[in-house]
Each structure stands twice: as C-alpha cells, then as structure tokens.
Amino acid sequence: MKFSPVVQELIDALKCLPGVGAKSAQRMAFHLLERNRKGGAKLAHSLEKAMTEIGHCQECRNFTEFDLCEICQSPKRKLSTNLCIVESPGDVIAIEQTGEFTGKYFVLMGHLSPIDGIGPNDLGLDILAKQFASGQFEEVILATNPTVEGEATAHYIAELANEYSISMSRIAHGVPVGGELEYVDGNTLSHALSGRKQYSL
Amino acid sequence: MKFSPVVQELIDALKCLPGVGAKSAQRMAFHLLERNRKGGAKLAHSLEKAMTEIGHCQECRNFTEFDLCEICQSPKRKLSTNLCIVESPGDVIAIEQTGEFTGKYFVLMGHLSPIDGIGPNDLGLDILAKQFASGQFEEVILATNPTVEGEATAHYIAELANEYSISMSRIAHGVPVGGELEYVDGNTLSHALSGRKQYSL
Incomplete structure (x- = not known):
C-alpha cells in the first residue's frame, strides 16, 4: 500500500530539493495539503516562473531574469575599476551587506574541479578574459572560498589577470571577529600570524 | 541590494515549507536554478496538480484524488468489521506496512485541541458517528498518538463508540522493541509494567 498516485508524485518531486529525504518530503507534502494549499499553489507558480525565466547576467553571470543584473545596470558601478570575483550569488549578497x-x-557559479569535469570555460573564464582585455579594471579582488578548490581557482584567475598586468588581491584569511583563539584551527591561525599588521596607537 | 525579483519571489515561496528558513530556502533555490531545472519544473507541475486535485476520501477522510481512497475501494476491506482510527495519513502507511x-x-487529520480551535467536527467525528450508527463495525481500535491530545481524542471517540455499544481497544503502550530499559522514560515504563502479559512457555 502506498499513498494515492498524485500524493506519491508530489512526495517524489519534493525529494529533488537538497537535504530533503523521504520522511521530510512526506512531512512537507502533508503540511501543504492540510494547512497551506494557498502557499503550495504560490510555490508552484513561483517555481515555474523562476525555472523558465531566470538566466545569467551577460556581464557578471549572476542569476537574473533580465539581460543585465541590477548591479551591472547601475550607472555608478559601470565606471568602477574594481572587480570582485566570487563563487556564488550568495557571496555577492554577503559582500553587498558589508557595504565595503x-x-x-x-560570479563563477562554482570552482575549478577537474574531478567533476568543471574546467575554466564552465566558470565563464573566457568571458572574464574578455573583460580583462577591455582594460576597464585596475584591481581584481579574488574572493573565492578559502578551500582547496577555491584557492586553486583563485590561483588560476590570478595567472590570467597577470597576463593583462592587472593588480590582484586576495581577501584576508585569519581569526573570525568574535572567535576564540583556542578553538580556531591551526591553518587559520598560521594565516592570521603570517598576515599580521602593524598595530598603530 | 537583494536578489533579482523572480529569484527573491522563489526564495520567499520556498519558506512556506515546514522547517525551511531563509538560508535553506536560498540554498534550495540556487540548487534548483544551477543544477536541477528539470526537477524544479517537475516539482512545480506536481505541486499545482496536487494542490488542485487532492481532496479527502468520503469514507475515511484520507488524502486522495478520487471519491474513495484505494483502501475504502477494496472489496475485501468493505466487509471488514474492524475500524482503526488514526491521526494522520502517515499513520495509515505505518500500520499498513506492519501487515497486521x-x-x-x-483518518482524523489531527487531534482535539480546544486551544487551537479544533473541535470534534473539524476531525470529522460527525461522519464517524454516522459510520458507528450504520452498525458495520464491531471493534474500534483507537490508534491516536500516545500524547496528551491523542489520549484526550481517544477518550472522546471511546465515549462516542460506547453509545453505539461497539467494543473498543487502545493500541498498547510499552517499551519499544530493541530499546533499552535504562533509557526509556518512567511514564512508558509504568505503562509497560501495568500492561504486562502472562509469559507462556
């Protein structure tokens, strides 16, 4: 005995969400059916719209339903000579929220990962090379994640930027603000020590 | 700065799922957009279909897209004199899987909860009373959850069944099979003791 076909189909379809297994999918389906049919219908509509309309910004590769995303459209940003390279759209939001x-x-939409078959062109590095060639940028900030793959990707892009004599920087690695030295891993701590700054009064 | 309107709409819509907050919704949206547009489109379709087509079985109140669910349609079950009362469709599946x-x-689709405004008629107890009156059933198994609300609901239904002189039983409470006495709570253990059975060799 199984659920009725349409209920079972909904449960199976919900399992395509990351971190959702059979039990969670069942709970979600029952929640929507029992208590939030309006929300479920709205989700169906939003999903359909997003899956068909959303593409990538032609300049920065971020998700957008337009040709250019909001940031690339902004007249102020258009003249900027700084380019910040990140792995995912979430990173853009995180950096924007600092206001710095x-x-x-x-947006690379991932990192170099030969084992998964993800090479430079999958990350749009051909588009990036053209932007470097245009001569608009004076500084490139490498803000990929401080993981092995992120570092490798940063190194690859740094070599590319070097060909066009663009100055490069990497975001600082160190002890997180509010963290405790005791619980910080050794690798981070050695980065924090080697990257130390003169203390001025 | 926010995500583009359509992306933001998708993230907000995903938050209607139980246990999904802002960060999980963002992760789900990006996963679908980056890696599984086909799955997302299928989910949209399944959701829309389920939200409009699925109703309740006219006899047992379980979810189904037909007038009667699979179990109520079965000719064998139609003649049965046993009725098992459960709180949710998931409980039906769990009991069916035992094969007992x-x-x-x-299916009550909940439990009595005056504080949330859920009374007997919200649980379809008027429909249940009619089924009791029809004289089909000889035994009612009260399989609501062993919680305070579940017990109260079982008690209410037992009084109802008593009016029609139907024999009633409650599922056994005790130590779960494979569990360890040391880690079982006192309430369960006292149930297990008071519900002890003669040991026959």
Whole structure:
C-alpha cells in the first residue's frame, strides 16, 4: 500500500530539493495539503516562473531574469575599476551587506574541479578574459572560498589577470571577529600570524 | 541590494515549507536554478496538480484524488468489521506496512485541541458517528498518538463508540522493541509494567 498516485508524485518531486529525504518530503507534502494549499499553489507558480525565466547576467553571470543584473545596470558601478570575483550569488549578497565594496562582481557559479569535469570555460573564464582585455579594471579582488578548490581557482584567475598586468588581491584569511583563539584551527591561525599588521596607537 | 525579483519571489515561496528558513530556502533555490531545472519544473507541475486535485476520501477522510481512497475501494476491506482510527495519513502507511491489520481506517487529520480551535467536527467525528450508527463495525481500535491530545481524542471517540455499544481497544503502550530499559522514560515504563502479559512457555 502506498499513498494515492498524485500524493506519491508530489512526495517524489519534493525529494529533488537538497537535504530533503523521504520522511521530510512526506512531512512537507502533508503540511501543504492540510494547512497551506494557498502557499503550495504560490510555490508552484513561483517555481515555474523562476525555472523558465531566470538566466545569467551577460556581464557578471549572476542569476537574473533580465539581460543585465541590477548591479551591472547601475550607472555608478559601470565606471568602477574594481572587480570582485566570487563563487556564488550568495557571496555577492554577503559582500553587498558589508557595504565595503562598490565595484563590480563576477560570479563563477562554482570552482575549478577537474574531478567533476568543471574546467575554466564552465566558470565563464573566457568571458572574464574578455573583460580583462577591455582594460576597464585596475584591481581584481579574488574572493573565492578559502578551500582547496577555491584557492586553486583563485590561483588560476590570478595567472590570467597577470597576463593583462592587472593588480590582484586576495581577501584576508585569519581569526573570525568574535572567535576564540583556542578553538580556531591551526591553518587559520598560521594565516592570521603570517598576515599580521602593524598595530598603530 | 537583494536578489533579482523572480529569484527573491522563489526564495520567499520556498519558506512556506515546514522547517525551511531563509538560508535553506536560498540554498534550495540556487540548487534548483544551477543544477536541477528539470526537477524544479517537475516539482512545480506536481505541486499545482496536487494542490488542485487532492481532496479527502468520503469514507475515511484520507488524502486522495478520487471519491474513495484505494483502501475504502477494496472489496475485501468493505466487509471488514474492524475500524482503526488514526491521526494522520502517515499513520495509515505505518500500520499498513506492519501487515497486521486488514480492516478499514478513519483518518482524523489531527487531534482535539480546544486551544487551537479544533473541535470534534473539524476531525470529522460527525461522519464517524454516522459510520458507528450504520452498525458495520464491531471493534474500534483507537490508534491516536500516545500524547496528551491523542489520549484526550481517544477518550472522546471511546465515549462516542460506547453509545453505539461497539467494543473498543487502545493500541498498547510499552517499551519499544530493541530499546533499552535504562533509557526509556518512567511514564512508558509504568505503562509497560501495568500492561504486562502472562509469559507462556
């Protein structure tokens, strides 16, 4: 005995969400059917719209339903000579929320990973090379994640930027603000020590 | 700065799922957009279909897209004199998987909860009373959850069944098979003791 075909189909379809297995999918399906049919219908509509309409920004590769994303459309940013390279759209939001950066972005949508068959062209590095060649940018900030793959990707892009004599920087690695030295891993701590700054009174 | 309107709409819509907050919704949206557009489109379709087509079985109140669910349609079950009363469709599946019960079900879709405004009629107890009156059933198995609300609901239904002189039983409470006495709570253990059975060699 199984659920009725349409209920079972919904449960199976919900399992395509990351981190959702059979039990969670069942719970979600029952929640929507029992208590939130309106929300479920709205989700169906939003999903359909997003899956068909959303593409990539032609300049920075971020998700957008337009040709250019909001940031690339902004007249102020258009003139910026700084380019910040990140792995995912979530990273753009995180950096925007600090309010520290007012230049342009380039979203790789992943990192170099030969084992998964992800090479330079899958990350749009051909588009990036053209932007370097245009001569608009004076500084490239490498803000990929501080993981092995992120570092390798940063190194690859740094070599590319070097060909066009663009100055490069990497975001600082160190102890997180509010963290405790005791619980920070050794690798981070050695980065924090080697990257130490003069203390000025 | 926010995500583009359509992306933001998708993230907000995903938050209607139980246990999904802002961060999980963002992760789900990006996963579908980057890696599984086909799955996302299928989910949209399944959701829309389920939200419009699925109703309740006229006899047992379980979810189904037909007038009667698969169990209530079965000719064998139609003649059964046993009725098992459970709180949710998931409970029906759980009991069916044991293979121990071959009677009919009645799904309450919740439990009595005056504080949330859920009274007898919200659980379809008026429909249940009619089924009791029809004289089909000889035994009612009260299989609501062993929680305070579940017990109260079982008690209420037992009084109802008593009016029609139908024999009633409650599922056994005790130590779960494979569990360890040391880690079982006191309430369960006292149930296990008071419900002890003669040991026959």
